[in-house]
Amino acid sequence: MRKWVGVLLALLVIGVAIIWGALYAQSTADFMGHDRQPIAFSHQRHAGELQIDCLFCHRGARISPVASVPSVYLCMTCHRSLKEQTPETEKLLAYWNDKEPIPWVRLQRLPDFVQFTHEMHLDAGFQCADCHGEVERMSQTPRAATFEMGWCIDCHERNGASLDCFTCHY
Amino acid sequence: MDLKRRDFLKVVGLGAAGSMLPGCGGETAKLIPYVLPDEEIVPGVANWYASVCRECEAGCGIIVRVMEGRARKIEGNPDHPLNRGKLCALGQASLQGLYNPDRIRGPLQRDGERGEGRFKPIPWEEAMSRWVSALQKHPGGAVLISRPVPGTLAGLFSTFMKEISGTVFFYEPSAERPLRAANRKSFGIDFLPDYDLANTTYLLSFGAPFLSHWLSPVHFGAAYGRMRQGRPEVRGRFVQVEPRLSLTAASADRWVPIRPGTEGLLAVAIGRLILEEGRTNLPRGDRSRFEKFYASFSIDRIANETGVAEEEIVRLAREFYTAASPLAIGGGIASEQTNGTDTLVAINALNLLVGNINRPGGIRFFRPSDFPASSAEVVGEQALLDLKGPSKKASRSVLMLYQANPLYTLPPSTQFRQVFEEADLVVSFSPFLDESTAMADLILPDHFFLESWGDHVTEGIAPAAGLAQPVVIPRYDTRPVGDLFLGAANRFGGGVKERLSWTDYRTMVREQWRDFFDRRQPGQPFEAAWVEALQKGGWWKPEGKPVSISQRGAPSAAEPARFEGSEKEFPFYFYPFPSMGLHYGQGANRPWLQELPDPMTTVVWGSWVEINPKTAQEYGLAERDLVRVISPYGEIEAPVVYFPGNPPDLISVPIGQGHRAYGRYAEGRGVNPLALLAPLIDAPSGALATGATRVRIERTGRKGRPVLVDQTGQGTRRHTEGGEGEA
Numbered sequence: 001m002r003k004w005v006g007v008l009l010a011l012l013v014i015g016v017a018i019i020w021g022a023l024y025a026q027s028t029a030d031f032m033g034h035d036r037q038p039i040a041f042s043h044q045r046h047a048g049e050l051q052i053d054c055l056f057c058h059r060g061a062r063i064s065p066v067a068s069v070p071s072v073y074l075c076m077t078c079h080r081s082l083k084e085q086t087p088e089t090e091k092l093l094a095y096w097n098d099k100e101p102i103p104w105v106r107l108q109r110l111p112d113f114v115q116f117t118h119e120m121h122l123d124a125g126f127q128c129a130d131c132h133g134e135v136e137r138m139s140q141t142p143r144a145a146t147f148e149m150g151w152c153i154d155c156h157e158r159n160g161a162s163l164d165c166f167t168c169h170y
Numbered sequence: 171m172d173l174k175r176r177d178f179l180k181v182v183g184l185g186a187a188g189s190m191l192p193g194c195g196g197e198t199a200k201l202i203p204y205v206l207p208d209e210e211i212v213p214g215v216a217n218w219y220a221s222v223c224r225e226c227e228a229g230c231g232i233i234v235r236v237m238e239g240r241a242r243k244i245e246g247n248p249d250h251p252l253n254r255g256k257l258c259a260l261g262q263a264s265l266q267g268l269y270n271p272d273r274i275r276g277p278l279q280r281d282g283e284r285g286e287g288r289f290k291p292i293p294w295e296e297a298m299s300r301w302v303s304a305l306q307k308h309p310g311g312a313v314l315i316s317r318p319v320p321g322t323l324a325g326l327f328s329t330f331m332k333e334i335s336g337t338v339f340f341y342e343p344s345a346e347r348p349l350r351a352a353n354r355k356s357f358g359i360d361f362l363p364d365y366d367l368a369n370t371t372y373l374l375s376f377g378a379p380f381l382s383h384w385l386s387p388v389h390f391g392a393a394y395g396r397m398r399q400g401r402p403e404v405r406g407r408f409v410q411v412e413p414r415l416s417l418t419a420a421s422a423d424r425w426v427p428i429r430p431g432t433e434g435l436l437a438v439a440i441g442r443l444i445l446e447e448g449r450t451n452l453p454r455g456d457r458s459r460f461e462k463f464y465a466s467f468s469i470d471r472i473a474n475e476t477g478v479a480e481e482e483i484v485r486l487a488r489e490f491y492t493a494a495s496p497l498a499i500g501g502g503i504a505s506e507q508t509n510g511t512d513t514l515v516a517i518n519a520l521n522l523l524v525g526n527i528n529r530p531g532g533i534r535f536f537r538p539s540d541f542p543a544s545s546a547e548v549v550g551e552q553a554l555l556d557l558k559g560p561s562k563k564a565s566r567s568v569l570m571l572y573q574a575n576p577l578y579t580l581p582p583s584t585q586f587r588q589v590f591e592e593a594d595l596v597v598s599f600s601p602f603l604d605e606s607t608a609m610a611d612l613i614l615p616d617h618f619f620l621e622s623w624g625d626h627v628t629e630g631i632a633p634a635a636g637l638a639q640p641v642v643i644p645r646y647d648t649r650p651v652g653d654l655f656l657g658a659a660n661r662f663g664g665g666v667k668e669r670l671s672w673t674d675y676r677t678m679v680r681e682q683w684r685d686f687f688d689r690r691q692p693g694q695p696f697e698a699a700w701v702e703a704l705q706k707g708g709w710w711k712p713e714g715k716p717v718s719i720s721q722r723g724a725p726s727a728a729e730p731a732r733f734e735g736s737e738k739e740f741p742f743y744f745y746p747f748p749s750m751g752l753h754y755g756q757g758a759n760r761p762w763l764q765e766l767p768d769p770m771t772t773v774v775w776g777s778w779v780e781i782n783p784k785t786a787q788e789y790g791l792a793e794r795d796l797v798r799v800i801s802p803y804g805e806i807e808a809p810v811v812y813f814p815g816n817p818p819d820l821i822s823v824p825i826g827q828g829h830r831a832y833g834r835y836a837e838g839r840g841v842n843p844l845a846l847l848a849p850l851i852d853a854p855s856g857a858l859a860t861g862a863t864r865v866r867i868e869r870t871g872r873k874g875r876p877v878l879v880d881q882t883g884q885g886t887r888r889h890t891e892g893g894e895g896e897a
Binding site: 064068072099 | 197199200201202203204205207212213214215853
């Protein structure tokens with residue numbers, strides 16, 4: 001009897017540790033977020049099937065620290081001329097007609113004390129997929145990497161980039 | 171399964187621990203895209219706009235970092251000749267004015283009795299008609315009290331008030347009126363000169379607080395840096411003569427303590443020595459007038475009256491006249507006495523004696539730029555007090571306020587409140603609900619300066635005019651004060667409409683600049699010049715030739731200062747000084763400025779009383795004890811801070827706290843030492859003599875809780891103690 005309880009407790013402890021560890025590894029990841037977008041936008045459809053270049057929509061990446069989400073106007077440049085609507089594109093049209101921005105849920109987020117710039121990494125010849133994964137094969141966009149300091153430092157070491165604290169923390 | 175109580179608790183405990191795991195609920199961050207992208211905005215990339223800082227009267231050039239339509243950071247404009255890229259704490263904190271939660275968000279009308287401070291919204295149209303019809307009902311009686319706004323706005327205010335036969339007063343407690351009056355007497359010049367600190371080799375300052383709040387502190391701070399460390403061959407020397415060890419005195423090579431109100435006498439003694447020892451460059455014709463005046467003074471008597479030893483006076487005089495480029499300036503406590511103007515005339519005389527006028531390192535006179543309608547002649551407190559005089563100009567009429575707060579900056583002993591009580595209608599255009607605005611019947615709030623067009627003509631340096639542009643979209647339902655006055659002129663019709671026919675204030679500013687550029691650079695396309703001025707932050711030109719002066723006024727009087735309160739009953743001199751961050755109270759609603767430690771005592775977020783430790787101990791006052799400071803006109807209570815830089819017979823208290831209105835960060839915090847002051851005026855300039863009231867102190871037996879930054883382990887508190895000043 002006592003033994004069973006011991007086993008049960010051990011299992012509980014191990015289970016808790018696993019869950020804890022998994023959550024810790026996720027750290028800042030908002031992993032509940034990706035299926036809660038206001039519109040079920042699919043990268044698979046746009047970047048994969050339609051072969052739209054990442055930078056066509058994420059225009060900031062070349063010229064700004066942030067990649068930026070496309071304006072509703074940019075979505076409409078194509079969607080205005082589509083004949084067939086789905087329930088999801090109807091939502092987009094509703095936002096556009098109401099002149100309301102789409103309240104996308106933010107998936108990639110760095111803490112305030114980190115300065116990251118897309119512009120420099122693109123200048124250095126990186127592809128979007130190097131960090132963000134092959135989103136053209138994902139119907140829902142998860143967070144591809146942990147984007148934690150160790151992960152950044154690894155890559156900086158591999159590529160001989162600066163390891164000075166002030167590179168990212170200023 | 172037989173679960174024992176202990177095991178059960180273990181399981182429950184684990185469950186509880188599990189519940190403390192990082193949750194995955196909570197608020198998710200949103201990414202909000204533009205609906206329509208703005209062509210000029212790249213998300214994540216800042217735009218910098220040049221403008222003009224309006225947090226004090228100096229008018230430094232600023233550049234504002236704006237991202238996605240939000241102002242994020244303010245820095246000095248590197249091109250502007252006044253501040254050359256530097257900016258003080260007030261300018262840095264002006265963002266907290268823009269984002270202040272207590273800003274007035276739309277037009278308001280009084281709800282309840284006047285002065286109760288209760289207001290209810292009113293539509294703009296209705297507010298405008300109420301204001302204009304009140305003006306029409308009171309022809310000739312309207313009064314506008316405005317902060318100095320040298321530039322297009324001053325022209326607009328002056329023209330408007332002239333056309334409706336009203337009066338405009340440009341009033342600001344820090345305007346250094348005595349200095350202007352003294353310069354008129356000494357040099358016959360109406361505008362402020364440039365004190366060329368950067369090239370001075372010996373600076374003799376009589377109380378001028380040029381490192382904290384004198385005329386243009388950023389300009390002088392940078393010039394002082396160049397004077398001390400900018401020249402490889404010489405480090406300028408600096409001596410400060412001042413009763414108390416102010417921040418500026420603490421930076422000097424030598425501090426010469428002196429009895430308050432006798433600074434002018436010391437200047438007379440130094441002048442006399444310069445003449446006696448034949449070291450003057452004065453033309454012969456002028457010399458006799460100076461000699462005649464100095465003849466009636468003896469050095470030993472002056473040493474006795476000032477408390478400065480005779481050998482020290484001789485030393486100062488020799489240092490001064492043997493320096494390659496000496497400069498004497500005066501201000502602060504020296505000018506805030508009943509003999510302030512005379513004191514400054516005696517100090518100016520030293521510059522005339524050594525002939526440093528229009529020489530590098532001396533006093534240089536540059537005519538301000540010939541910007542149209544830019545004059546904003548600043549009045550002293552006397553002019554405001556005359557409003558309740560026998561002429562009763564303002565009574566039963568319309569009293570208007572633009573960013574002036576006389577109910578806070580004028581001591582209650584002046585009874586200025588009467589003017590408010592007798593007015594038929596009080597209208598305020600301030601963006602914040604300060605003490606005077608709280609007495610208004612009608613509030614038509616102006617934009618904050620970062621949301622408005624405007625310009626600012628700089629005085630004292632080479633000609634410069636700053637151009638201010640809005641850097642953000644207005645946050646609330648406010649309107650630029652320029653638009654309000656143009657709108658009122660339009661409703662008025664007649665002469666005022668003809669003179670002020672612009673549709674809106676932006677157009678008026680543009681047209682003024684067009685005239686200005688047409689006269690400066692005829693034939694140049696205006697549009698290009700205008701865009702360049704917007705980019706650069708204004709118009710300025712390199713130093714031209716200074717204006718020569720014809721008048722060399724000798725001092726005519728060196729009366730000792732008068733003080734209110736008998737020495738027997740009120741044994742202490744009292745000096746309320748503008749605090750570094752809050753100035754004359756304008757900064758009190760900016761938490762960053764509240765948090766700025768006073769440079770000498772490190773106190774934050776409250777008031778304190780500076781007492782010489784020996785004096786305090788005689789009264790049995792420990793540091794932090796609440797002490798009552800009593801003048802013939804009122805009393806305040808604040809905690810004691812030992813301040814060895816005060817002479818034993820002087821009490822000093824910073825100005826800026828003790829607000830009864832002005833928002834959540836300012837209200838009910840600390841005390842306002844101006845409440846103690848006697849209504850004494852320096853006659854020639856009409857400025858209030860803030861250093862002329864005597865006080866006594868009493869123990870209260872209670873402890874205060876001032877927050878000093880250098881006392882580790884003392885956390886900041888929400889409230890510092892200290893009662894209201896009862897007047």
